Amino acid sequence: MIITQKKPIEEVMTMVADAKTVAIVGCGSCATACQTGGEPQIQELTKILEQAGKKVVATTVADYCCMNLGVKSKMKAINAAEPDCVICMSCGDGVQCVAKNANNKPVYPSNDTMYLGEAVRFGVWEEACRFCGQCVLGKTGAICPITQCAKSLVNGPCGGQKNGKCEVNPENDCAWIKIYERLQATNQLEKLMETREDKGYAKYAYPRTISLRGK
Ligand code: SF4
Ligand code: SF4
Numbered sequence: 001m002i003i004t005q006k007k008p009i010e011e012v013m014t015m016v017a018d019a020k021t022v023a024i025v026g027c028g029s030c031a032t033a034c035q036t037g038g039e040p041q042i043q044e045l046t047k048i049l050e051q052a053g054k055k056v057v058a059t060t061v062a063d064y065c066c067m068n069l070g071v072k073s074k075m076k077a078i079n080a081a082e083p084d085c086v087i088c089m090s091c092g093d094g095v096q097c098v099a100k101n102a103n104n105k106p107v108y109p110s111n112d113t114m115y116l117g118e119a120v121r122f123g124v125w126e127e128a129c130r131f132c133g134q135c136v137l138g139k140t141g142a143i144c145p146i147t148q149c150a151k152s153l154v155n156g157p158c159g160g161q162k163n164g165k166c167e168v169n170p171e172n173d174c175a176w177i178k179i180y181e182r183l184q185a186t187n188q189l190e191k192l193m194e195t196r197e198d199k200g201y202a203k204y205a206y207p208r209t210i211s212l213r214g215k
Contacts, residue, residue, distance in 0.1 A: 001029070001030040001033055001034070001116070001117065001118075001119065001125075002030040002031075002091040002093070002113060002115075002116060003030070003034055003113075003114045003115050003116070003117040003125045003127070004030065004031055004034050004036045004037070004090070004091050004111040004112065004113050004114060005034075005036065005111060005112050005114055006036050006041075006110065006111055006112075007109065007110055007111060007112055009048060012045075012087065012108065012110050013048075013052060015085075015087075015108040016049070016054065016085055016087065016108060018084070019054060019083070019084035019085040019106075020054060020055065020084055021054065021055045021056075021057045021081075021082075021083045021084045022049055022054050022055070022056050022057070022083055022084065022085055022086070022087060023056070023057055023058040023059065023060075023078045023081055023083035023085075023086045023087070024042050024045060024046065024056060024058075024059045024060075024086070024087045024088075024089065025059075025060055025061070025062060025065065025071075025074065025075075025078060025086060025087070025088045025089065025090070025094075025098050026038055026039065026041065026042045026059070026060070026061040026062070026065075026089045026090070027061065027062055027064065027065040027066075027088075027089060027090035027091070027094050028061045028062060028063045028064065029063065029064045029065075029066075030090075030091060031065070031089055031090045031091065031094070031111065032061075033119060034125065035123075036089060036110070036111045037061075037065075037088075037089030037090050037094075037110070037111065038061070039061060041089055042059050042061070042089065045087065045089070045110065046059065057081040057082070057083050058077055058078050058080075058081035058083065060074045060075075060077060060078055061074075062074045062090075062094070062098075064094075065088060065090035065091070065093070065094025065095070065097055065098055066090070066091070066093040066094050066097055067097070068097055068100070068101070071094075071097050071098055071101050072101050075098065075101040075102060075103075078102070079101075079102065079103045079105075083105060084105070084106075085105055085106040085107070085108060086098060086099075086102050086105055086106070086107045086108070087107075087108050087109075087110050088107055088108070088109055088110065089110045089111060090109075090111065091111065091113040092109060092113040093113075095107060095108075095109045114127075115127040115128075115129075115130070115147075116128055116129040116130070116131065117129075127147050127148075128144060128147060129144055129146075129147055130144075130146050130147050130152075132146050132199060133208070134199065136154060136196055139191050139194060139196060140179045140182075140183075140191075141178075141179050141182030141183045141185075141186060141188065141191075142182070143175060143178050143179045143182055144175075145175050145176065145179065146199070148172075148175035148178070149166075149174075149175035149176060150166050150167075150168035150169055150172070150175075151168065152199070153176065154196045154197075154198065154199060155195060155196055155198075156176055156192070157174060157175075157176035157177070161174035161176075161177060164177050180192065
């Protein structure tokens, strides 16, 4: 899931400073799970905005703020309320999708988008993938060296680990020791003998689009 964190409320209030009326769009998926964009957070933000003298004229929760068709439908009621601006409580992708459907009203993010991660237990999310576009998990025991190694090394450890901990951030386990142990446990240690191509980030041309519909 996409992990988000609430922005400091002062930053949000600065963005909406000129607005008298505000609409809020929450996200029923990742942001709800991260407690940054579900119904309780909408109510909390509504209260803060109203205490600051603003009128919240409409709220809604899209199933997924990053899915254009569903957002388009939810935005009908938001647009009908004619707010001065919209606050979107999702990831940055959702904010951009909502903005495309907001009748040219300003759309502001209430969250900072952090990373693609795993909910390891309630209230704890760990970074898992950096969308590198050339997944190497098949060769690394399904442990991501791009994300879990502080130097994103793809061909083994830097040699700086101490007692199994990363030299860059000693709170983290060394990713390459974890990879070694996983490959050993799954009888795949021979994969460590393969050399992986360095990641050629320079060749990526952003923004990328994937279409199953042909050109
Ligand atoms: S190698 Fe890591 S960053 Fe790249 S796609 Fe796979 S999990 Fe994501
Ligand atoms: S100690 Fe391990 S995880 Fe840390 S940078 Fe070196 S190889 Fe990567």
